[in-house]
Amino acid sequence: MIPFQTLPDALTPEDCDRIIAAVQASAMKDAGLVRGQTAHHLRRAEIAWLDDIPEGAWVMDRMVGLIAQANRTAFNFDLTDFGESAQVARYGAEREGHFGWHSDIGAGTWAAKRKLTVVVQLSDPADYDGGALELWPDSNVATAPRQRGLATVFPSFELHRVTPVTRGTRWSLTLWAHGPAFR
């Protein structure tokens, strides 16, 4: 099994602009909260759920086929649905936005069934420094390409992080594909 798969041009620059504009017009909330407690050592970002944004449905329509194809060529996991809302995150240099090492599988109803994680780079790489998406599948840490519209697809159990943004702002879109829990 390969540690991750990249899909260049999963979204166009115009798609990325459209998603960012829609999220900016809505309310974002602090993502550094775990059961009401602040956990900014782990994550400092603002997030919005795509399901809460009017006309966000086209994004899922666009991504589902690409993800299913990537799964067939690279992972061959048993996938059954994409029912969880996608998430848009904003990592700003004003508070060194970041997300520490973590896996996306957890105890929640959806989090327990996550099989593949998909992160799309929504920002132009010239707009920020830091903010690298890093993956740690084995003894080596790999860095996901930064190009705008590129999707990185990886098993949801794989450790990953976003390093602190030191200049500008990085936007990302994260989706999950679900299926019977890994065992």
Ligand SMILES: O=C(O)CCC(=O)C(=O)O
């Ligand atoms: O923003 C990113 O690049 C990663 C987001 C992430 O890891 C998550 O939402 O679980």
Ligand SMILES: [Fe+2]
């Ligand atoms: Fe994650």
